[in-house]
Amino acid sequence: MRIQRVKSKWAKTNIMLKSDYLRQYMPSTKLFSRSNVQSMLEEYGMVYVKPINGTFGNGVIRVERTTVPSLGYRYQLDTAIRFYPTFEQLYQNLVKQKKNRKYIVQKGIHLLHHQKRRFDIRVMVQKNLSNEWEATGIIGRLAHPAKIVTNYHSGGTPMALERLMTDHATTSELASFKNRLRKLSITIANNLQSAYPNIKEIGVDIAIDTKLHPWILEVNTFPDPFIFRKLPDQSVFHKIYRYAVGYGRFKKRSSRP
Ligand SMILES: Nc1ncnc2c1ncn2[C@@H]1O[C@H](COP(=O)(O)OP(=O)(O)OP(=O)(O)O)[C@@H](O)[C@H]1O
Ligand SMILES: [Mg+2]
Missing domain, CATH: 3.30.470.20 (ATP-grasp fold, B domain)
Incomplete structure (x- = not known):
């Protein structure tokens, strides 16, 4: 069989x-959407955004709300680290990265x-x-x-x-x-x-x-x-x-x- x-x-x-x-x-896990990413970042401070059908860690993104207002959000994919001052900028880049793949957002564990x-x-x-x-x-x-x-x-x-x-x-x-x-x-x-x-x-x-x-x-x-x-x-x-x-x-x- x-x-x-x-x-x-x-x-x-x-x-x-x-x-x-x-x-x-x-850890709390939801489908990727603007409101789910925003509310989970608000609640947990750090989240992982992952392809539903991913393997080998490919496409996995770590997002963190920094405590420095001018830095805003810290984003890391592979070895590339970026900062986005506003949630809107962060979200636009997540969408760009995701392309048309399905993603989930999960509470990040330290x-x-x-x-x-x-x-x-x-x-x-x-x-x-x-x-x-x-x-x-x-x-x-x-x-x-x-x-x-x-x-x-x-x-x-x-x-x-x-x-x-x-x-x-x-x-x-x-x-x-x-x-x-x-x-x-x-x-x-x-x-x-x-x-x-x-x-x-x-x-x-x-x-x-x-x-x-x-x-x-x-x-x-x-x-x-x-x-x-x-x-x-x-x-x-x-x-x-x-x-x-x-x-x-x-x-x-x-x-x-
Ligand atoms: N919520 C999380 N908090 C902290 N680290 C995480 C979280 N989700 C994923 N990671 C890290 O990213 C790695 C890859 O994530 P995940 O295992 O979900 O996908 P994948 O490895 O791409 O899928 P597969 O194991 O099927 O190849 C994990 O092994 C872990 O090290
Ligand atoms: Mg895995």
């Missing part, structure tokens, strides 16, 4: 929002830092060989120093969470935090499966704020398994690969080097 993939971030968000349990982990770079987390959840959901891998992703996204394809560095969290949690705190992330991610898999019965794997992007609260940024239904080769423990990738062979994503041997 074909593995089901779901592109639309908006469709997946709306399904997950029906769950009271998941809602407490989801990510934790490691060596002055932002990082977030990817959790891999897969159907195991007994056809049950299992959280098979957790990895941190450290953003390129000049960028606002952590994606590997945008210059981010996948890295063991143990290394990234040394300044933020003790070993035992991290162990229980990882358990919490596994439980949360398996709940997401079950939730999405009720709408998309033939999904077999998900990659959950999770931001952690300074209070160590996890925030679900998005859920991928075509997650990259190869970033997990960057972990010192190779058994993680081997299991991920084995399960992916089990549900038919790969043939038995990898064709990638």
Whole structure:
């Protein structure tokens, strides 16, 4: 049977929002419009504006209301930073950038830092060989120093969470935090499966704020398994690969080097 993939971030968000349990982990997300961007900037100070069908962090824009009136709004796309004194100027440039693609606007989370770079987390959840959901891998992703996204394809560095969290949690705190992330991610898999019965794997992007609260940024239904080769423990990738062979994503041997 074909593995089901779901592109639309908006469709997946709306399904997950029906769950009271998941809602407490989801940053407010709305369709892109003048009034939604304006009111969310007013309320949260910082937002992410993202293509509904985006990948690799492409087209993702970070917008911040500065505290200096003459500077107005700070806008960053890729490595380009601009300032717009008025909301109207900012909005016109967002519209220009968006072209005719569909976008969402999401409350921005101030990510934790490691060596002055932002990082977030990817959790891999897969159907195991007994056809049950299992959280098979957790990895941190450290953003390129000049960028606002952590994606590997945008210059981010996948890295063991143990290394990234040394300044933020003790070993035992991290162990229980990882358990919490596994439980949360398996709940997401079950939730999405009720709408998309033939999904077999998900990659959950999770931001952690300074209070160590996890925030679900998005859920991928075509997650990259190869970033997990960057972990010192190779058994993680081997299991991920084995399960992916089990549900038919790969043939038995990898064709990638
Ligand atoms: N609300 C947010 N607050 C803080 N950072 C965010 C937020 N949304 C996105 N980001 C950052 O931007 C990155 C890319 O955003 P997102 O994962 O939503 O899209 P994408 O990576 O382009 O999609 P895909 O993972 O399907 O390729 C995230 O991994 C995260 O580092
Ligand atoms: Mg992503």
